[in-house]
Amino acid sequence: MMTDKSREPPGRRIRFTELGWTGGGPGARSKQVAAAGKHVRLMEITPELMHPEWCVKGQAGFVIEGTLEMRFEKEVVQYCAGDAFIIPFGDHDKHIPRALSPRVTLLLFEEDR
Numbered sequence: 406m407m408t409d410k411s412r413e414p415p416g417r418r419i420r421f422t423e424l425g426w427t428g429g430g431p432g433a434r435s436k437q438v439a440a441a442g443k444h445v446r447l448m449e450i451t452p453e454l455m456h457p458e459w460c461v462k463g464q465a466g467f468v469i470e471g472t473l474e475m476r477f478e479k480e481v482v483q484y485c486a487g488d489a490f491i492i493p494f495g496d497h498d499k500h501i502p503r504a505l506s507p508r509v510t511l512l513l514f515e516e517d518r
Contacts (some may be wrong), residue, residue, distance in 0.1 A: 408480045414438030430454070432504070439517075446513040456501045463494030469499045471509035476501045 424436040424447075426462055432454030437446045450473075466489065473484045475492075477500050484490060492498050 414440070416441070416443070416445070419445055426447070441476060442517040444513075444515040446511075446512045446518070448456040448513055448517065450502060450511070451507060452504045452508050454502070454504060459496075459499035460497055462515060463492060463498075463514050466511050466513045469512060471506035472502060473509045473511070474503045474505050476503065485493045492508045501512045 419438045421436050424438070426434045426449075427435055428430065428434050429448075432451045433448065435446050435448040437444055439445075468484045468486050469490045470486050472486075475484065475490070477483045477498065482490075492500060
């Protein structure tokens with residue numbers, strides 16, 4: 406069944422190939438769609454990314470490409486292509502991401518707070 410794309414509710418179908426990249430500073434860029442209090446982000450980071458502060462965002466993610474290091478207060482976890490993660494919102498799970506490969510591509514899911 407064919408559907409008229411203009412009639413689809415926002416976020417029903419996300420075509421990242423039709424979205425432009427936005428910069429997030431050196432070493433980061435993303436494509437993002439927000440609807441119904443949720444955000445879906447395709448993100449690329451490189452070793453140039455210097456995350457100066459702890460991130461307290463809650464997010465679920467999937468590593469599409471590369472190797473990612475996530476530093477938490479009491480541990481460091483490495484994620485490779487094919488790995489997924491769920492990080493709850495708040496100080497208890499604050500984290501700092503770092504690309505260990507030349508490029509890390511992530512699909513992230515976040516909720517408004």
